[in-house]
Amino acid sequence: MFVENIIASPGIWTRHTGVPETEGSIALLPSTSGHQETGGSVLAALQGEIFESFNMAQLWKLPVVFVCENNNYGMGTSTWRSSSNTKNYTRGDYLPGIWVDGQDVLAVRSATEFAIGYAQQCGPLVLELCTYRYAGHSMSDPGTNYRSREEVQEVRRRQDAIQRFRKLCLEQKLLPEKELLAIELDVRREMVLAVKAAKGDAELPLSHLWSDVYAEKEILGKLRGVLGQDLSHVRTTKGRRQEHKSSAYDRATNYAAQ
Known part of the structure; x- marks a missing residue:
């Protein structure tokens, strides 16, 4: 994904090339073109390439924001069943990390603005956006085999990002x-x-x-x-x-x- 002054890689490809590819682009671009870019990599938190990329990004002080879009479920397994550390923003070890309410529009905007500025001035950091997945992982996943319909309905009723922002606009x-x-x-x-x-x-x-x-x-x-x-x-x-x-x-x- 490429937009003005941003280079980003999607999460599902992260295990293959996404995060390292973004890093390589960020490391080489200033020296070859003179442009100052900011990289954004949406990561899969438990894959080995991630930690190798953290290390290189910190060594080179690359302007990269590692984004963990935590929707609480990896395919059909909840994070608290698959991970011994559910605080993904701490996985950077020597990289600073920030936890953000991913269901709050303004919180995400403010955290993103801060993260980009920090990365450009100081180097990489991890941004965990805690959100929720209403639907299943794919068309073959009804999304109700590993959680209850009541859970989904409750999150939608109390924490839906669009409805929360709509309410704020009115209030x-x-x-x-x-x-x-x-x-x-x-x-x-x-x-x-x-x-x-x-x-x-x-x-x-x-x-x-x-x-x-x-x-x-x-x-x-x-x-x-x-x-x-x-x-x-x-x-x-x-x-x-x-x-x-x-x-x-x-x-x-x-x-x-x-």
Whole structure:
């Protein structure tokens, strides 16, 4: 995942290349391009590569934020059954760590802003976002074999992140009820259109496998590391840089954070 000034790797790939790959990109980029980037790696907390990456990041003082999105369940096993240490923010050992209420929009925003600033000035740290997974791990997982429906309903009723932020907006008069309803309708409309487009679109051509691999024009051309095929990069989008449009959510979070 690449956005402006951020390099990030997803969690499910972490055991293979995600965290080390992000580290390598962060370590090499300043010396090769002069750009100051911040890396974000969503980690799987019990895998060996993580601790090797912690060590190298600390040695090189890399601007990396290691994010543990702790939804309390690894596939179908709860963290307190699979881990002797459930305080994932302490796993960095010699890296500082922060525990954050992942169901609190403003807490996550504030902690993320602090973590990026700290990483850029001082080096790596661990950010544990304690959240909850309502659904199962996959389509084949109903999510009720290892926990009760009552547990899920109780968390949704008391700790749902969207509802908590909605309540805050109303109590602090950040947004009127009418504007909140308009946001909800926009989101639902966007979801309906996205599902409709996904179901109605034709199957992508084979060339899509080597389309939009690189973000920058300077490195377009032949795809690197491809064996047995002579493939050239195909550009179908305008690139990663997009203008950000202000929304009611942005206004509310900015006001609430002040």
